[in-house]
Amino acid sequence: MERTFVMVKPDGVKRGLIGSIVTRFEQKGFLLIAMKLMSIDRTLAERHYGEHREKPFFGELVDFLTSGQVCAMVWEGPNAIANARGLIGSTNPAEASPGTIRADFALDISSNIVHGSDSLESAQREIGLFFDGAQPPGLLFRAASDGASIT
Numbered sequence: 001m002e003r004t005f006v007m008v009k010p011d012g013v014k015r016g017l018i019g020s021i022v023t024r025f026e027q028k029g030f031l032l033i034a035m036k037l038m039s040i041d042r043t044l045a046e047r048h049y050g051e052h053r054e055k056p057f058f059g060e061l062v063d064f065l066t067s068g069q070v071c072a073m074v075w076e077g078p079n080a081i082a083n084a085r086g087l088i089g090s091t092n093p094a095e096a097s098p099g100t101i102r103a104d105f106a107l108d109i110s111s112n113i114v115h116g117s118d119s120l121e122s123a124q125r126e127i128g129l130f131f132d133g134a135q136p137p138g139l140l141f142r143a144a145s146d147g148a149s150i151t
């Protein structure tokens with residue numbers, strides 16, 4: 001059993017696609033562990049996409065991620081990381097297979113509506129970045145069967 005970090009990016013939130021994206025994960029059989037609508041500041045955006053710091057599109061990527069609210073989620077299931085990437089589809093929506101989220105809902109690589117962790121290491125890092133111990137009161141997580149915290 002594995003957990004992965006998935007995020008509806010600002011374009012997906014603005015276009016009202018949270019429900020459609022959540023539905024696909026639920027229909028696939030993933031278990032929703034945590035979810036929150038939030039704004040990302042530049043520091044968090046830069047840390048989240050730290051691996052791309054040297055890329056020419058990094059500034060544009062950070063501008064985009066901080067341009068509106070995102071919906072941050074943790075999903076659980078067998079091979080959750082690879083399975084979620086499969087549901088999401090290729091980075092460039094133009095190359096994504098029909099039936100994937102990016103192929104069905106997006107046109108452009110710079111606004112491809114959803115993020116999914118690409119490895120166990122990034123999943124753990126990203127879950128820690130977005131769902132650390134200091135949560136606002138009232139934020140609920142699905143109780144883990146073993147009583148463990150989500151991070």
Ligand code: GDP
Pocket residue numbers: 052057060061090091109110111112114115116118
């Ligand atoms: P992902 O793991 O499939 O999201 O892809 P990457 O980790 O390689 O890139 C992170 C995000 O940066 C992608 O989801 C795109 O939104 C964006 N991105 C990647 N390549 C490009 C590019 O060449 N130009 C622009 N503008 N954005 C890009």
Ligand code: MG
Pocket residue numbers: 116118
């Ligand atoms: Mg990536």
